[in-house]
Amino acid sequence: KNHWQEHIDKALKTGEPHQAEIECCDRVFSMTYAPILEADYVNIYALDVTDHKQAEEQLQMALAESQQREAEVTSLLNSARSVIEAHNFEDTARSIFNSCKVLIGAKAGYLALTAPDGSENEVVFLDAGGLPCTVDPELPMPIRGLRAVAYNSGTPVYDNDFSNSEWMEFMPSGHVELDNVLFAPLIIESKVVGLLGLSNKDSDFTDDDANLASAFAGLVAVALLNSRTLENLEESEERFRSVVQTATDAIITINGSGLIVSWNLGAERVFGYSSD
Numbered sequence: 001k002n003h004w005q006e007h008i009d010k011a012l013k014t015g016e017p018h019q020a021e022i023e024c025c026d027r028v029f030s031m032t033y034a035p036i037l038e039a040d041y042v043n044i045y046a047l048d049v050t051d052h053k054q055a056e057e058q059l060q061m062a063l064a065e066s067q068q069r070e071a072e073v074t075s076l077l078n079s080a081r082s083v084i085e086a087h088n089f090e091d092t093a094r095s096i097f098n099s100c101k102v103l104i105g106a107k108a109g110y111l112a113l114t115a116p117d118g119s120e121n122e123v124v125f126l127d128a129g130g131l132p133c134t135v136d137p138e139l140p141m142p143i144r145g146l147r148a149v150a151y152n153s154g155t156p157v158y159d160n161d162f163s164n165s166e167w168m169e170f171m172p173s174g175h176v177e178l179d180n181v182l183f184a185p186l187i188i189e190s191k192v193v194g195l196l197g198l199s200n201k202d203s204d205f206t207d208d209d210a211n212l213a214s215a216f217a218g219l220v221a222v223a224l225l226n227s228r229t230l231e232n233l234e235e236s237e238e239r240f241r242s243v244v245q246t247a248t249d250a251i252i253t254i255n256g257s258g259l260i261v262s263w264n265l266g267a268e269r270v271f272g273y274s275s276d
Contacts, residue, residue: 004031004044011035011042021049028053072212075099079219089227093220094125097196100216101127104209106198108176111220112141113186113194119143121195129200134174145170150183151192156210156217158182162199180205184213186221196220 007020011033019032032045079096093111101109108129112121121141126133143151145167150157159165160180171178182205186194196217201209244251250267254260263275 007031007033008042072103075103076215079216083219083223083226089223090124092223096216096219100196100213101198104198104212105201107200109198111196128176131176133176135172146181147183147195150185150195154185154187154192156182156184156214158205158210160204182209182213184217186217186224188221188225193221193224
C-alpha cells in the first residue's frame with residue numbers, strides 16, 4: 001500500500017503517467033499510474049511480467065555463457081596457432097599459460113616439467129601474481145601433496161580451501177600465499193611429463209575451469225613434444241653431417257632438380273673440386 005501511495009502521489013503531483021515495478025507473492029508486476037486530474041484520482045494498471053523477467057534473465061545468462069564459450073574457443077585457437085608457429089618452447093608455453101590464466105581468472109601460477117629421473121618438478125617459469133615469494137626458484141620441487149595427486153591420476157585437480165588443507169604441510173617457507181589452487185598435468189604418450197599450476201582465483205575453481213586448464217595443458221604438451229622432436233632432428237642431422245664429412249668415400253647429395261647440394265671431403269679428394 002505504501003508503495004502504491006508513493007506513486008499515486010507522484011502521478012497527481014506531476015500530472016504525467018509513469019511506470020514502476022513491484023514484487024508481490026513471488027510475482028513481478030509492471031504498474032502504470034495514469035492520473036485523471038479533473039477527477040483527482042489515478043487509474044492503476046497492473047501487468048504480470050514475471051515470466052517475461054525470468055525469460056530475460058535466462059536470455060542474459062545464455063548470452064553470458066555464449067560469450068564465455070566464444071572467448072574460450074578463441075583463446076584455445078590462438079594458443080594452438082602459437083604451437084604451430086613456435087620457435088621456442090618456453091615462449092610458446094608462457095603464451096599458452098597466460099591465455100589460460102586470464103581466461104580462468106587466476107592471478108598466479110607456474111609451469112614445471114618432470115626431472116629426467118621423475119623424482120621432482122623443474123620449474124620452467126613462475127608467476128607469483130605480484131605477491132611476495134622468497135623461495136629460491138632453483139630449489140627442487142618434490143612431487144608430493146596435491147601435485148602428486150595430479151601426477152598419479154593424470155587428471156586435473158583443485159582445492160578451493162588450500163590454505164586450510166592438509167597440503168599446506170608440504171609448502172616451503174616464504175612461498176606465495178595460496179587461497180586456492182588447480183593443477184593440470186601435461187601428458188605425452190600417456191605419461192605425465194609436467195604440470196600447469198594456477199592459483200588465487202577470486203572465486204572458487206570449478207570443473208569447467210579444470211577441463212579448460214586440461215585443454216591448455218594439452219597444448220603445452222604438444223609444444224613440448226614438438227620442441228623435443230625438433231631437437232632430436234637437429235641432433236640427428238648434426239650426426240649425419242659429421243659422419244658424411246669424416247667418411248673417406250665420396251658422398252654427394254643431389255636434389256630433385258639434379259643440382260648438387262652437398263659434397264663431402266671424400267668427394268673433394270676423389271674429384272679434386274672443393275665443396276665451394
